[in-house]
Amino acid sequence: MEETDTAAPRAAKTLRRTRIQEEKEEQILSAALDVFSQHGFRGTTIDQIAEVAGMSKPNLLYYFRTKEAIHRALIDRVLQTWLDPLRAFNAEGDPEQEIRSYIRRKLEMARDFPRESRLFANEVLQGAPHIEDELKGPLKALVDEKAEVIRAWARAGKIARCDPYHLIFSIWSTTQHYADFDVQVRAVLGQDHAGEGRFDDAARYLEQLFLNGLAVQRRV
Amino acid sequence: MEETDTAAPRAAKTLRRTRIQEEKEEQILSAALDVFSQHGFRGTTIDQIAEVAGMSKPNLLYYFRTKEAIHRALIDRVLQTWLDPLRAFNAEGDPEQEIRSYIRRKLEMARDFPRESRLFANEVLQGAPHIEDELKGPLKALVDEKAEVIRAWARAGKIARCDPYHLIFSIWSTTQHYADFDVQVRAVLGQDHAGEGRFDDAARYLEQLFLNGLAVQRRV
DNA sequence: CGATAATTTGACCGATTGGTAAACATTACA
DNA sequence: TGTAATGTTTACCAATCGGTCAAATTATCG
Numbered sequence: 001m002e003e004t005d006t007a008a009p010r011a012a013k014t015l016r017r018t019r020i021q022e023e024k025e026e027q028i029l030s031a032a033l034d035v036f037s038q039h040g041f042r043g044t045t046i047d048q049i050a051e052v053a054g055m056s057k058p059n060l061l062y063y064f065r066t067k068e069a070i071h072r073a074l075i076d077r078v079l080q081t082w083l084d085p086l087r088a089f090n091a092e093g094d095p096e097q098e099i100r101s102y103i104r105r106k107l108e109m110a111r112d113f114p115r116e117s118r119l120f121a122n123e124v125l126q127g128a129p130h131i132e133d134e135l136k137g138p139l140k141a142l143v144d145e146k147a148e149v150i151r152a153w154a155r156a157g158k159i160a161r162c163d164p165y166h167l168i169f170s171i172w173s174t175t176q177h178y179a180d181f182d183v184q185v186r187a188v189l190g191q192d193h194a195g196e197g198r199f200d201d202a203a204r205y206l207e208q209l210f211l212n213g214l215a216v217q218r219r220v
Numbered sequence: 221m222e223e224t225d226t227a228a229p230r231a232a233k234t235l236r237r238t239r240i241q242e243e244k245e246e247q248i249l250s251a252a253l254d255v256f257s258q259h260g261f262r263g264t265t266i267d268q269i270a271e272v273a274g275m276s277k278p279n280l281l282y283y284f285r286t287k288e289a290i291h292r293a294l295i296d297r298v299l300q301t302w303l304d305p306l307r308a309f310n311a312e313g314d315p316e317q318e319i320r321s322y323i324r325r326k327l328e329m330a331r332d333f334p335r336e337s338r339l340f341a342n343e344v345l346q347g348a349p350h351i352e353d354e355l356k357g358p359l360k361a362l363v364d365e366k367a368e369v370i371r372a373w374a375r376a377g378k379i380a381r382c383d384p385y386h387l388i389f390s391i392w393s394t395t396q397h398y399a400d401f402d403v404q405v406r407a408v409l410g411q412d413h414a415g416e417g418r419f420d421d422a423a424r425y426l427e428q429l430f431l432n433g434l435a436v437q438r439r440v
Numbered sequence: 441c442g443a444t445a446a447t448t449t450g451a452c453c454g455a456t457t458g459g460t461a462a463a464c465a466t467t468a469c470a
Numbered sequence: 471t472g473t474a475a476t477g478t479t480t481a482c483c484a485a486t487c488g489g490t491c492a493a494a495t496t497a498t499c500g
Binding site: 442443444445446447448449451453454455456457458459460461463464465467468469470 | 471472473474475476477478479480481482483484485486487488489490491492493494495496497498499500
Binding site: 238241244282 | 448
């Protein structure tokens with residue numbers, strides 16, 4: 001009943017995926033990631049995607065029946081890998097080390113997959129019309145689980161007591177900032193500091209901020 | 221030579237602004253803020269803005285000649301007030317108090333002017349095509365100035381040594397997160413914690429994070 | 441009031457939008 | 471090699487896009 005919307009719609013009999021199919025779908029998704037992440041869903045045209053992908057519009061529509069289908073395929077793929085760093089958050093590990101490596105991993109993703117970050121940012125910024133369920137379901141569940149881990153650490157006196165949800169929000173926002181607001185970051189840092197070193201600087205600063213900020217208080 | 225693009229284009233002889241002009245332009249800008257902040261520039265149509273503003277498209281175009289003109293007017297207005305909190309950053313004040321009130325002010329703006337925040341986020345996310353100069357010019361200059369203030373505080377031993385630029389980035393990102401990613405924040409917090417109290421919780425958490433994170437180290 | 445300027449509207453324009461139909465070209469495979 | 475399935479293109483469609491125009495309406499003010 002539910003149809004997939006992707007791949008060779010006019011050749012209904014095939015189940016196997018051709019080599020060409022895989023290649024072209026990959027081309028299309030990569031091109032679509034470029035365009036969607038820059039202009040948002042409604043600001044993106046199929047023609048644009050087709051041009052970046054180096055094929056004609058009808059040819060593109062042979063692989064994905066609608067603009068929605070392309071976007072949905074992208075979102076699904078990104079959602080799947082986007083939360084891996086948070087999933088890796090380990091209750092048994094050393095809190096300081098876990099937080100440090102979570103920050104580092106998120107920062108690496110901002111550096112290496114800025115398009116994915118911006119795709120997600122665009123979607124949420126526009127009210128998350130396509131992923132509301134994922135946010136309220138799987139995402140919330142995962143965050144709830146990790147929030148409990150953080151709370152346990154605080155109870156055990158391993159880190160300062162703090163709101164675990166806002167802690168996670170602050171790690172998300174500070175790290176993704178370097179992908180989503182890249183233009184602004186580069187403009188402010190200027191040409192001299194805007195080289196790739198900015199990610200190392202950010203990592204150093206953020207580790208300092210969070211590790212000191214969350215360290216158990218030894219007030220004098 | 222340079223023409224204003226706004227207001228009564230077909231009545232070139234008037235210099236004075238009518239009561240109707242002021243009212244209608246305000247209506248349009250408010251409606252445009254709604255739509256632009258949700259869909260970005262390219263995702264927004266003039267018809268949409270006109271519908272929200274409760275007037276016909278030609279009527280709207282009587283006050284603003286083009287879509288660009290509306291967007292430009294909005295961006296200019298937002299840019300002007302958006303940086304006020306940072307400008308208020310006072311070198312003579314107490315660092316702890318200055319940072320605390322900067323965070324609070326930014327958080328209040330995220331709460332009270334989420335549309336403005338999202339308009340800006342959309343613009344930057346899409347590569348800041350309309351405000352590149354403002355970012356590289358006035359914004360960079362302001363941040364440079366305040367970065368020097370922060371550096372002076374660190375040299376005086378009033379706060380921990382840290383990269384002042386990334387400090388500012390982290391305050392921007394953590395606070396604006398509550399406007400730009402509002403849907404996600406509410407989804408994760410769930411109905412129970414998603415009331416307006418979330419801004420107070422965020423304020424408490426962020427003050428703790430930044431004040432401890434930037435406190436001069438008293439390592440044991 | 442009358443007249444002049446300011447405002448609003450419906451009808452319309454060419455360009456672009458998402459998407460389709462069908463002819464054509466290429467591939468895979470027996 | 472032949473042929474059926476897969477892949478690609480040209481031409482096209484109705485709807486919507488940003489924007490114009492002239493005519494009609496309303497406000498302003500002497």
